[in-house]
Amino acid sequence: MSDLARDGLIIVLALMTSTVGSIGGLGGAILLVPLLTLGDMTIAQAAPLGLVSVIAGSVAAGRAQVRDGAVNHRFAVVTELGASSGAIGGVLLAGAISERALTWVLAALAVVAAAGGAIRKGVRWKPDASLGADSVGEQFGTLAGVYRLNDQPVPYRPSRMPLGVALMAVAGVVTGVAGVGGGFLKTPLSSEVMRLPAKVAAATSTFTIGLTASTALLLMALDGRVVASDAALVVLGSVAGGTIGSKLQRYLSPPVVRRVTSLLLVVIALVMVLRA
């Protein structure tokens, strides 16, 4: 394959995986890394590119998601406290668990999360006609907020936070051990355990996985594992993909977002099992 064709293929793969990743708040690395290894790359070479893809997709999607008031930053920092602490523990534990066992555990978790999102029917939070368009966003001093659904303001209030943050810490351990962003665990935990609306959960998770990935990328850069020329290609593809995904997300209903997320989780589980 010529250099030009290889570069073009990396851009296209990054674009496609970031588009689907930002719709469901799953990132895209978990899809991009296995695809890159089908070519001439090893997992060690592809993993940093996966992280670049997560960050680029996250910040690109964040542009529209912040404007739409879909991201709950207060919820993000509270849950990220648990997830980051868990991730550090996970990084330190890495190597103590066999890669094969870890892959099966991740695949099983992805299927459980997919089932959780697919089983639930309907929309949990209903529009409130008494709220004006200016009420969309986060509420001062609380984790509650209002998001826009079909141009109608919908109030929500997350619950079961202590359980959710504890499970986020467990998700952090799993992601730290596995070296993945963890969106496929964070999004279902936010929507199904802490009862955040699916769109807010996906948008908030897109933000937090970018945060986790930037820390992991820094560690890989310190190890000299980041190939800057390939990373620039991923930046171009993933920024475009994140932008497209966040725009598509705006027009999809919560049940559709949940089903897309569930479908992606099953695909991720299959990819993991095939790799194992």
Place this chain on the structure above:
Amino acid sequence: MTLARWNSTAIVLACLAAIVGVVVRGDIGIAFDVAALLLLGTLPMLRVVVLAVSWARAGDRRYAFAASAVLAVMMIGTVFVSVWR
């Protein structure tokens, strides 16, 4: 809204740097590639810094503290893991 505008500016600059890095090869190209990575890589953390400052200014101390704690955990974790390795 300021956060969204800030985010957009950094993304445009990162994309421009990445395009120059892809088109221009050699040391200059790599310098632009690295600039694009630095811009994007630091953006999520800068977003938390901006949030912590804006919440502290608005008097939302609890969440300003939570945002600062996330940054502290990440920094301590990075140092700890790089030393551990």
